[in-house]
Amino acid sequence: MLAPALVVIGGLFGGGLADALAQSFGWFPALGMHDLELDAWRAVLRDPAILHSLLLTLYVAATTTAISTILAVALALALRGSSARLPMAILHLPITIPYLLAAVGITLLVSQSGLLARVIANLGFIDEPRDFPPLVYDPYAIGIILTYVWKETPFITLITLALLRGAPEELEQVARTLGATRRQCLRHVILPRIMSGLLAAAFVAFAFTFGAFEVPLLLGETSPPTLPVLAWYEYQSLDLADRPTAMAVALIIAIVTGVLAVVLLRLSRRFFNV
């Protein structure tokens, strides 16, 4: 029963990875490139611009994940007891909207010619919209982070809600009669219980942010670009000699994500007994 599934997954995932690996070493038979060489890797690992891109990407992904997770836990705790439909509907909305649209929306909202800048200028807080701080195409990648936070907070919230509802209310009641305040319940009973699931959800969000290129492509500075954007540039390049570089960068993304996954899994096992 499992075999067909394994073949499909192995073929898609392992095959893609193997192909990328081969191409990053310059092995590209379709173009008559048959020699294995380290040129691309050497260039990539020596290039300080790549390091900048890596740091930028880590910064964007980590900040996004941290903000989204904190917001999501707060939201989920607030929504936990309620059965109201409206908040749930609002929560589902961002999930259904494509990243591309979200990026456009954020631009309309927070760019220097955007809605927010004009409103604030009209209210007299700044002289003209241009004085509004640059939140898109800016060095702190605020536009990118805002877009991702807007998309990912609801995702993590829904997962957290499911996790919270899986924990019986009476578990907290027991803790209260043993002398725990509400806050202590949250800290010592609820959070530990949902932590491994929450970490997994946060990791999914992180991995996506770390590897996706469309939002930073639209809203980011061109230099340095994030790693996925860089890979995309190299991949798009008309010069096929850039292909190994694109693959090497893509593999760096995969390696960082993979290492993080292993570390998280270990942490989860060690601390949360799952």
Add this chain to the structure above:
Amino acid sequence: MGARLELDRLSYRYPGADDCAVADLSLAVEPGEIIALLGPSGCGKTTTLKLIAGLLESEGDVRLDGRSLRSVPPERRHIAMVFQKGLLFEHMDVEANVGFGLRMRRTLKSQIAPRVHRALDQVQMSDFARRRPLELSGGEQQRVALARALVTEPRVLLLDEPLSALDASLRDDMRELLLHLQRDGGHTTVFVTHDQQEAVRLGDRIGLMFAGRLSMYDEPEAFFERPPTRKIAEFFGATNFLEGEYADGVLRTAIGELKLAARVTPGRRTVVIRPESIRLGNGDNAFSARVLECRYLGTGMQYRFAIGSQTVVARLPADVTLTAGETVALQLPPAALWPID
């Protein structure tokens, strides 16, 4: 030492429910006393415990040694509750579970370990201190849950069907353990059960609940010997009801005249007699009865008899062997006939 617990007209309705889960419930438990809340499933026993613990916002009042707890949150009431399911914290080992309450109340670290070990000792779970809850059997989990409550030295201990998950022999052991710990620690204890036997064996007094209301609150014997209503008599296993007109010291029923030992006001009356109070033989209130059916109960025999048009159930010693169709003399001793409303 336990405190005196008073419930004063407690009422609670779950949001959205039509009927009160607990209605107008008042009772008092003396310091160190253990009482049973008994009643059928869904009658509001668990809800009552939660009201005492302050987990639900109720109408009425709960008082400890005369002090109202109306504005005291659960964590400051010093009333520990052990729930129907063990509800251990799965991310902690047994020792950490038992120490939870002490840590939350910021007990000195140096005191926690010895107290935890003593509590584990009391429930005979010392060898399991390092285990995770998921590695314990249901009975072991319940013992840990009990230790986790006891270690906080509560002024009142609330137990919600603490024995329900256990098999018969473990149940006996746990019952003894519970009684022993309760007497030793002098905890004022309210425990919930839907098992009449258990209530009788454990409770100094029993509170019988039907549909959110307390029907009777008294010593166990009273439920057997002096049940005030047919419903209560039935809940405690009395099955024989005889109706008639009472005058001049006798009740005239369909099967004949019955002498009663109890004082009764004249008029239409019903009396109840327990199956184990009926005897074979002659004397006052003896009737000729035909055996309809017999069933072996292990500890005795249960027979169904017909006395005229009335059917009565009697429990007789195992050495009495009667066969269906046989006719015998059956006596309903006057002292065993109790008038009910």
